[in-house]
Amino acid sequence: xxxxxxxxxxxxxxxxxxxxxxxxxxxxxxxxxxxxxxxxxxxxxxxxxxxxxxxxxxxxxxxxxxxxxxxxxxxxxxxxxxxxxxxxxxxxxxxxxxxxxxxxxxxxxxxxxxxxxxxxxxxxxxxxxxxxxxxxxxxxxxxxxxxxxxxxxxxxxxxxxxxxxxxxxxxxxxxxxxxxxxxxxxxxxxxxxxxxxxxxxxxxxxxxxxxxxxxxxxxxxxxxxxxxxxxxxxxxxxxxxxxxxxxxxxxxxxxxxxxxxxxxxxxxxxxxxxxxxxxxxxxxxxxxxxxxxxxxxxxxxxxxxxxxxxxxxxxxxxxxxxxxxxxxxxxxxxxxxxxxxxxxxxxxxxxxxxxxxxxxxxxxxxxxxxxxxxxxxxxxxxxxxxxxxxxxxxxxxxxxxxxxxxxxxxxxxxxxxxxxxxxxxxxxxxxxxxxxxxxxxxxxxxxxxxxxxxxxxxxxxxxxxxxxxxxxxxxxxxxxxxxxxxxxxxxxxxxxxxxxxxxxx
Ligand SMILES: Cc1cc2nc3c(=O)[nH]c(=O)nc-3n(C[C@H](O)[C@H](O)[C@H](O)COP(=O)(O)OP(=O)(O)OC[C@H]3O[C@@H](n4cnc5c(N)ncnc54)[C@H](O)[C@@H]3O)c2cc1C
Numbered sequence: 378x379x380x381x382x383x384x385x386x387x388x389x390x391x392x393x394x395x396x397x398x399x400x401x402x403x404x405x406x407x408x409x410x411x412x413x414x415x416x417x418x419x420x421x422x423x424x425x426x427x428x429x430x431x432x433x434x435x436x437x438x439x440x441x442x443x444x445x446x447x448x449x450x451x452x453x454x455x456x457x458x459x460x461x462x463x464x465x466x467x468x469x470x471x472x473x474x475x476x477x478x479x480x481x482x483x484x485x486x487x488x489x490x491x492x493x494x495x496x497x498x499x500x501x502x503x504x505x506x507x508x509x510x511x512x513x514x515x516x517x518x519x520x521x522x523x524x525x526x527x528x529x530x531x532x533x534x535x536x537x538x539x540x541x542x543x544x545x546x547x548x549x550x551x552x553x554x555x556x557x558x559x560x561x562x563x564x565x566x567x568x569x570x571x572x573x574x575x576x577x578x579x580x581x582x583x584x585x586x587x588x589x590x591x592x593x594x595x596x597x598x599x600x601x602x603x604x605x606x607x608x609x610x611x612x613x614x615x616x617x618x619x620x621x622x623x624x625x626x627x628x629x630x631x632x633x634x635x636x637x638x639x640x641x642x643x644x645x646x647x648x649x650x651x652x653x654x655x656x657x658x659x660x661x662x663x664x665x666x667x668x669x670x671x672x673x674x675x676x677x678x679x680x681x682x683x684x685x686x687x688x689x690x691x692x693x694x695x696x697x698x699x700x701x702x703x704x705x706x707x708x709x710x711x712x713x714x715x716x717x718x719x720x721x722x723x724x725x726x727x728x729x730x731x732x733x734x735x736x737x738x739x740x741x742x743x744x745x746x747x748x749x750x751x752x753x754x755x756x757x758x759x760x761x762x763x764x765x766x767x768x769x770x771x772x773x774x775x776x777x778x779x780x781x782x783x784x785x786x787x788x789x790x791x792x793x794x795x796x797x798x799x800x801x802x803x804x805x806x807x808x809x810x811x812x813x814x815x816x817x818x819x820x821x822x823x824x825x826x827x828x829x830x831x832x833x834x835x836x837x838x839x840x841x842x843x844x845x846x847x848x849x850x851x852x853x854x855x856x857x858x859x860x861x862x863x864x865x866x867x868x869x870x871x872x873x874x875x876x877x878x879x880x881x882x
Contacts, residue, residue: 413442431797432724433474440483454566465590467505467534472727475875494519499602505534521602524549535589539828540779544667547643547767553585558599564872583863586779588827591879606670610704614663616652623693629740636785640767641669649759650752725793726806728813729829730822731784739821756794756805763787780854789829825851
């Protein structure tokens with residue numbers, strides 16, 4: 378018999394959502410006996426309606442705090458019967474706020490966070506409300522790990538469906554690549570088990586990269602686990618406003634090196650006009666490396682790369698310091714080397730793209746933009762570059778709906794600020810938009826990553842339907858047609874519908 382060791386569910390951490398109370402809220406609550414339903418008149422409504430991106434201030438009618446499968450089934454059936462729009466929310470991190478909306482019912486899974494590990498089969502069942510930091514802790518206690526996401530506060534619920542990129546991506550693949558099975562409640566309220574081999578194999582393919590919230594409410598994920606290994610963490614950085622050409626060369630060298638790094642090295646880089654460690658302005662390139670395992674050969678490969686960068690610096694005659702730092706904790710590697718702590722709820726805007734064509738040109742365009750725009754006083758604006766390749770590339774392209782498996786890295790344009798009513802908010806958002814646009818105009822990028830979504834990539838043409846298809850093509854490429862067919866099969870009436878959801882074919 379296979380035994381799963383269950384972790385104790387954690388104290389409830391409240392998620393957030395909001396809205397106008399409806400006249401019949403008493404009836405709605407009574408129709409879901411034993412389930413906690415929060416509406417405008419409840420004291421914890423304000424706290425419960427807040428999502429991670431405080432640029433959005435949605436007020437849903439109800440937030441239904443589901444504890445288990447039955448709660449989800451009852452809520453879906455009631456909303457179907459009463460013709461109510463729903464949104465699904467696990468951790469509320471969706472960058473465009475699509476886990477909530479005005480005047481909807483939010484199916485809130487943040488209380489469902491059980492993690493059950495089976496040592497014999499090296500697998501774990503994980504509920505969608507589990508935050509990554511606790512997932513890693515629980516798994517590590519049994520000497521396992523999972524290629525999850527970089528952000529500790531992100532929840533498994535949405536992360537997996539968007540693919541899931543983290544600091545083990547090259548060693549272990551995307552998060553969705555470790556998925557073995559899913560328990561899901563369909564749009565009609567039917568609980569099903571979805572695997573690679575059963576009658577729902579098309580749905581399994583769709584869930585692995587097709588983006589959160591399209592096909593049903595996922596109540597449990599089963600993952601194949603990796604053996605945990607200590608990692609060696611390294612940061613290399615360079616700041617100087619005088620050395621634009623040199624920094625362009627350093628970035629180009631990094632981007633060219635990405636495909637040939639050992640698979641056990643996953644890294645990301647940041648290009649910004651601010652060095653948070655030194656708290657000084659200036660063109661900054663930071664590269665952080667996660668070397669999975671304590672193998673000196675792997676560590677020395679990063680050392681060799683550092684020497685290469687040092688040679689470039691030497692040749693350019695620069696006297697600025699190329700900084701090498703051994704970091705102690707994963708937290709340090711994840712911490713933004715910038716103004717703002719993005720693990721708390723803050724207003725922000727992100728966008729994303731994959732590289733296309735010439736790396737020299739891309740490097741120049743990136744550095745030119747960041748140098749020209751400088752930084753804002755009250756916002757952190759930067760470009761992150763996430764390494765792909767390694768195992769991601771080795772997994773067959775048709776095993777999941779993640780379309781960009783052959784890419785070596787992923788670009789994320791980011792702007793984070795403190796106050797939703799900051800009068801410069803529009804400028805920060807434009808920084809993200811203009812940056813992406815400039816790279817696009819130069820022919821240096823293509824596509825986008827659904828976990829870093831931006832619903833404004835496509836200029837409105839007046840034909841909303843056509844614009845939406847055009848937008849979704851960025852995220853799903855040639856897989857969009859198949860995803861639409863799957864949507865038509867499992868949710869033909871488009872019950873799970875939101876701004877960037879996949880329309881049925
Ligand atoms: C601070 C921060 C750091 C991040 N870091 C990373 C990173 O390192 N790597 C990465 O890949 N992404 C990262 N992301 C993006 C993140 O992975 C996605 O936003 C992800 O969708 C968040 O999942 P969630 O459950 O927390 O969010 P939610 O907003 O609750 O869900 C995201 C989407 O999935 C749907 N959904 C949620 N739960 C379910 C469910 N159980 N069943 C069906 N649909 C569901 C929602 O409707 C929504 O559309 C980060 C985001 C933030 C804000």
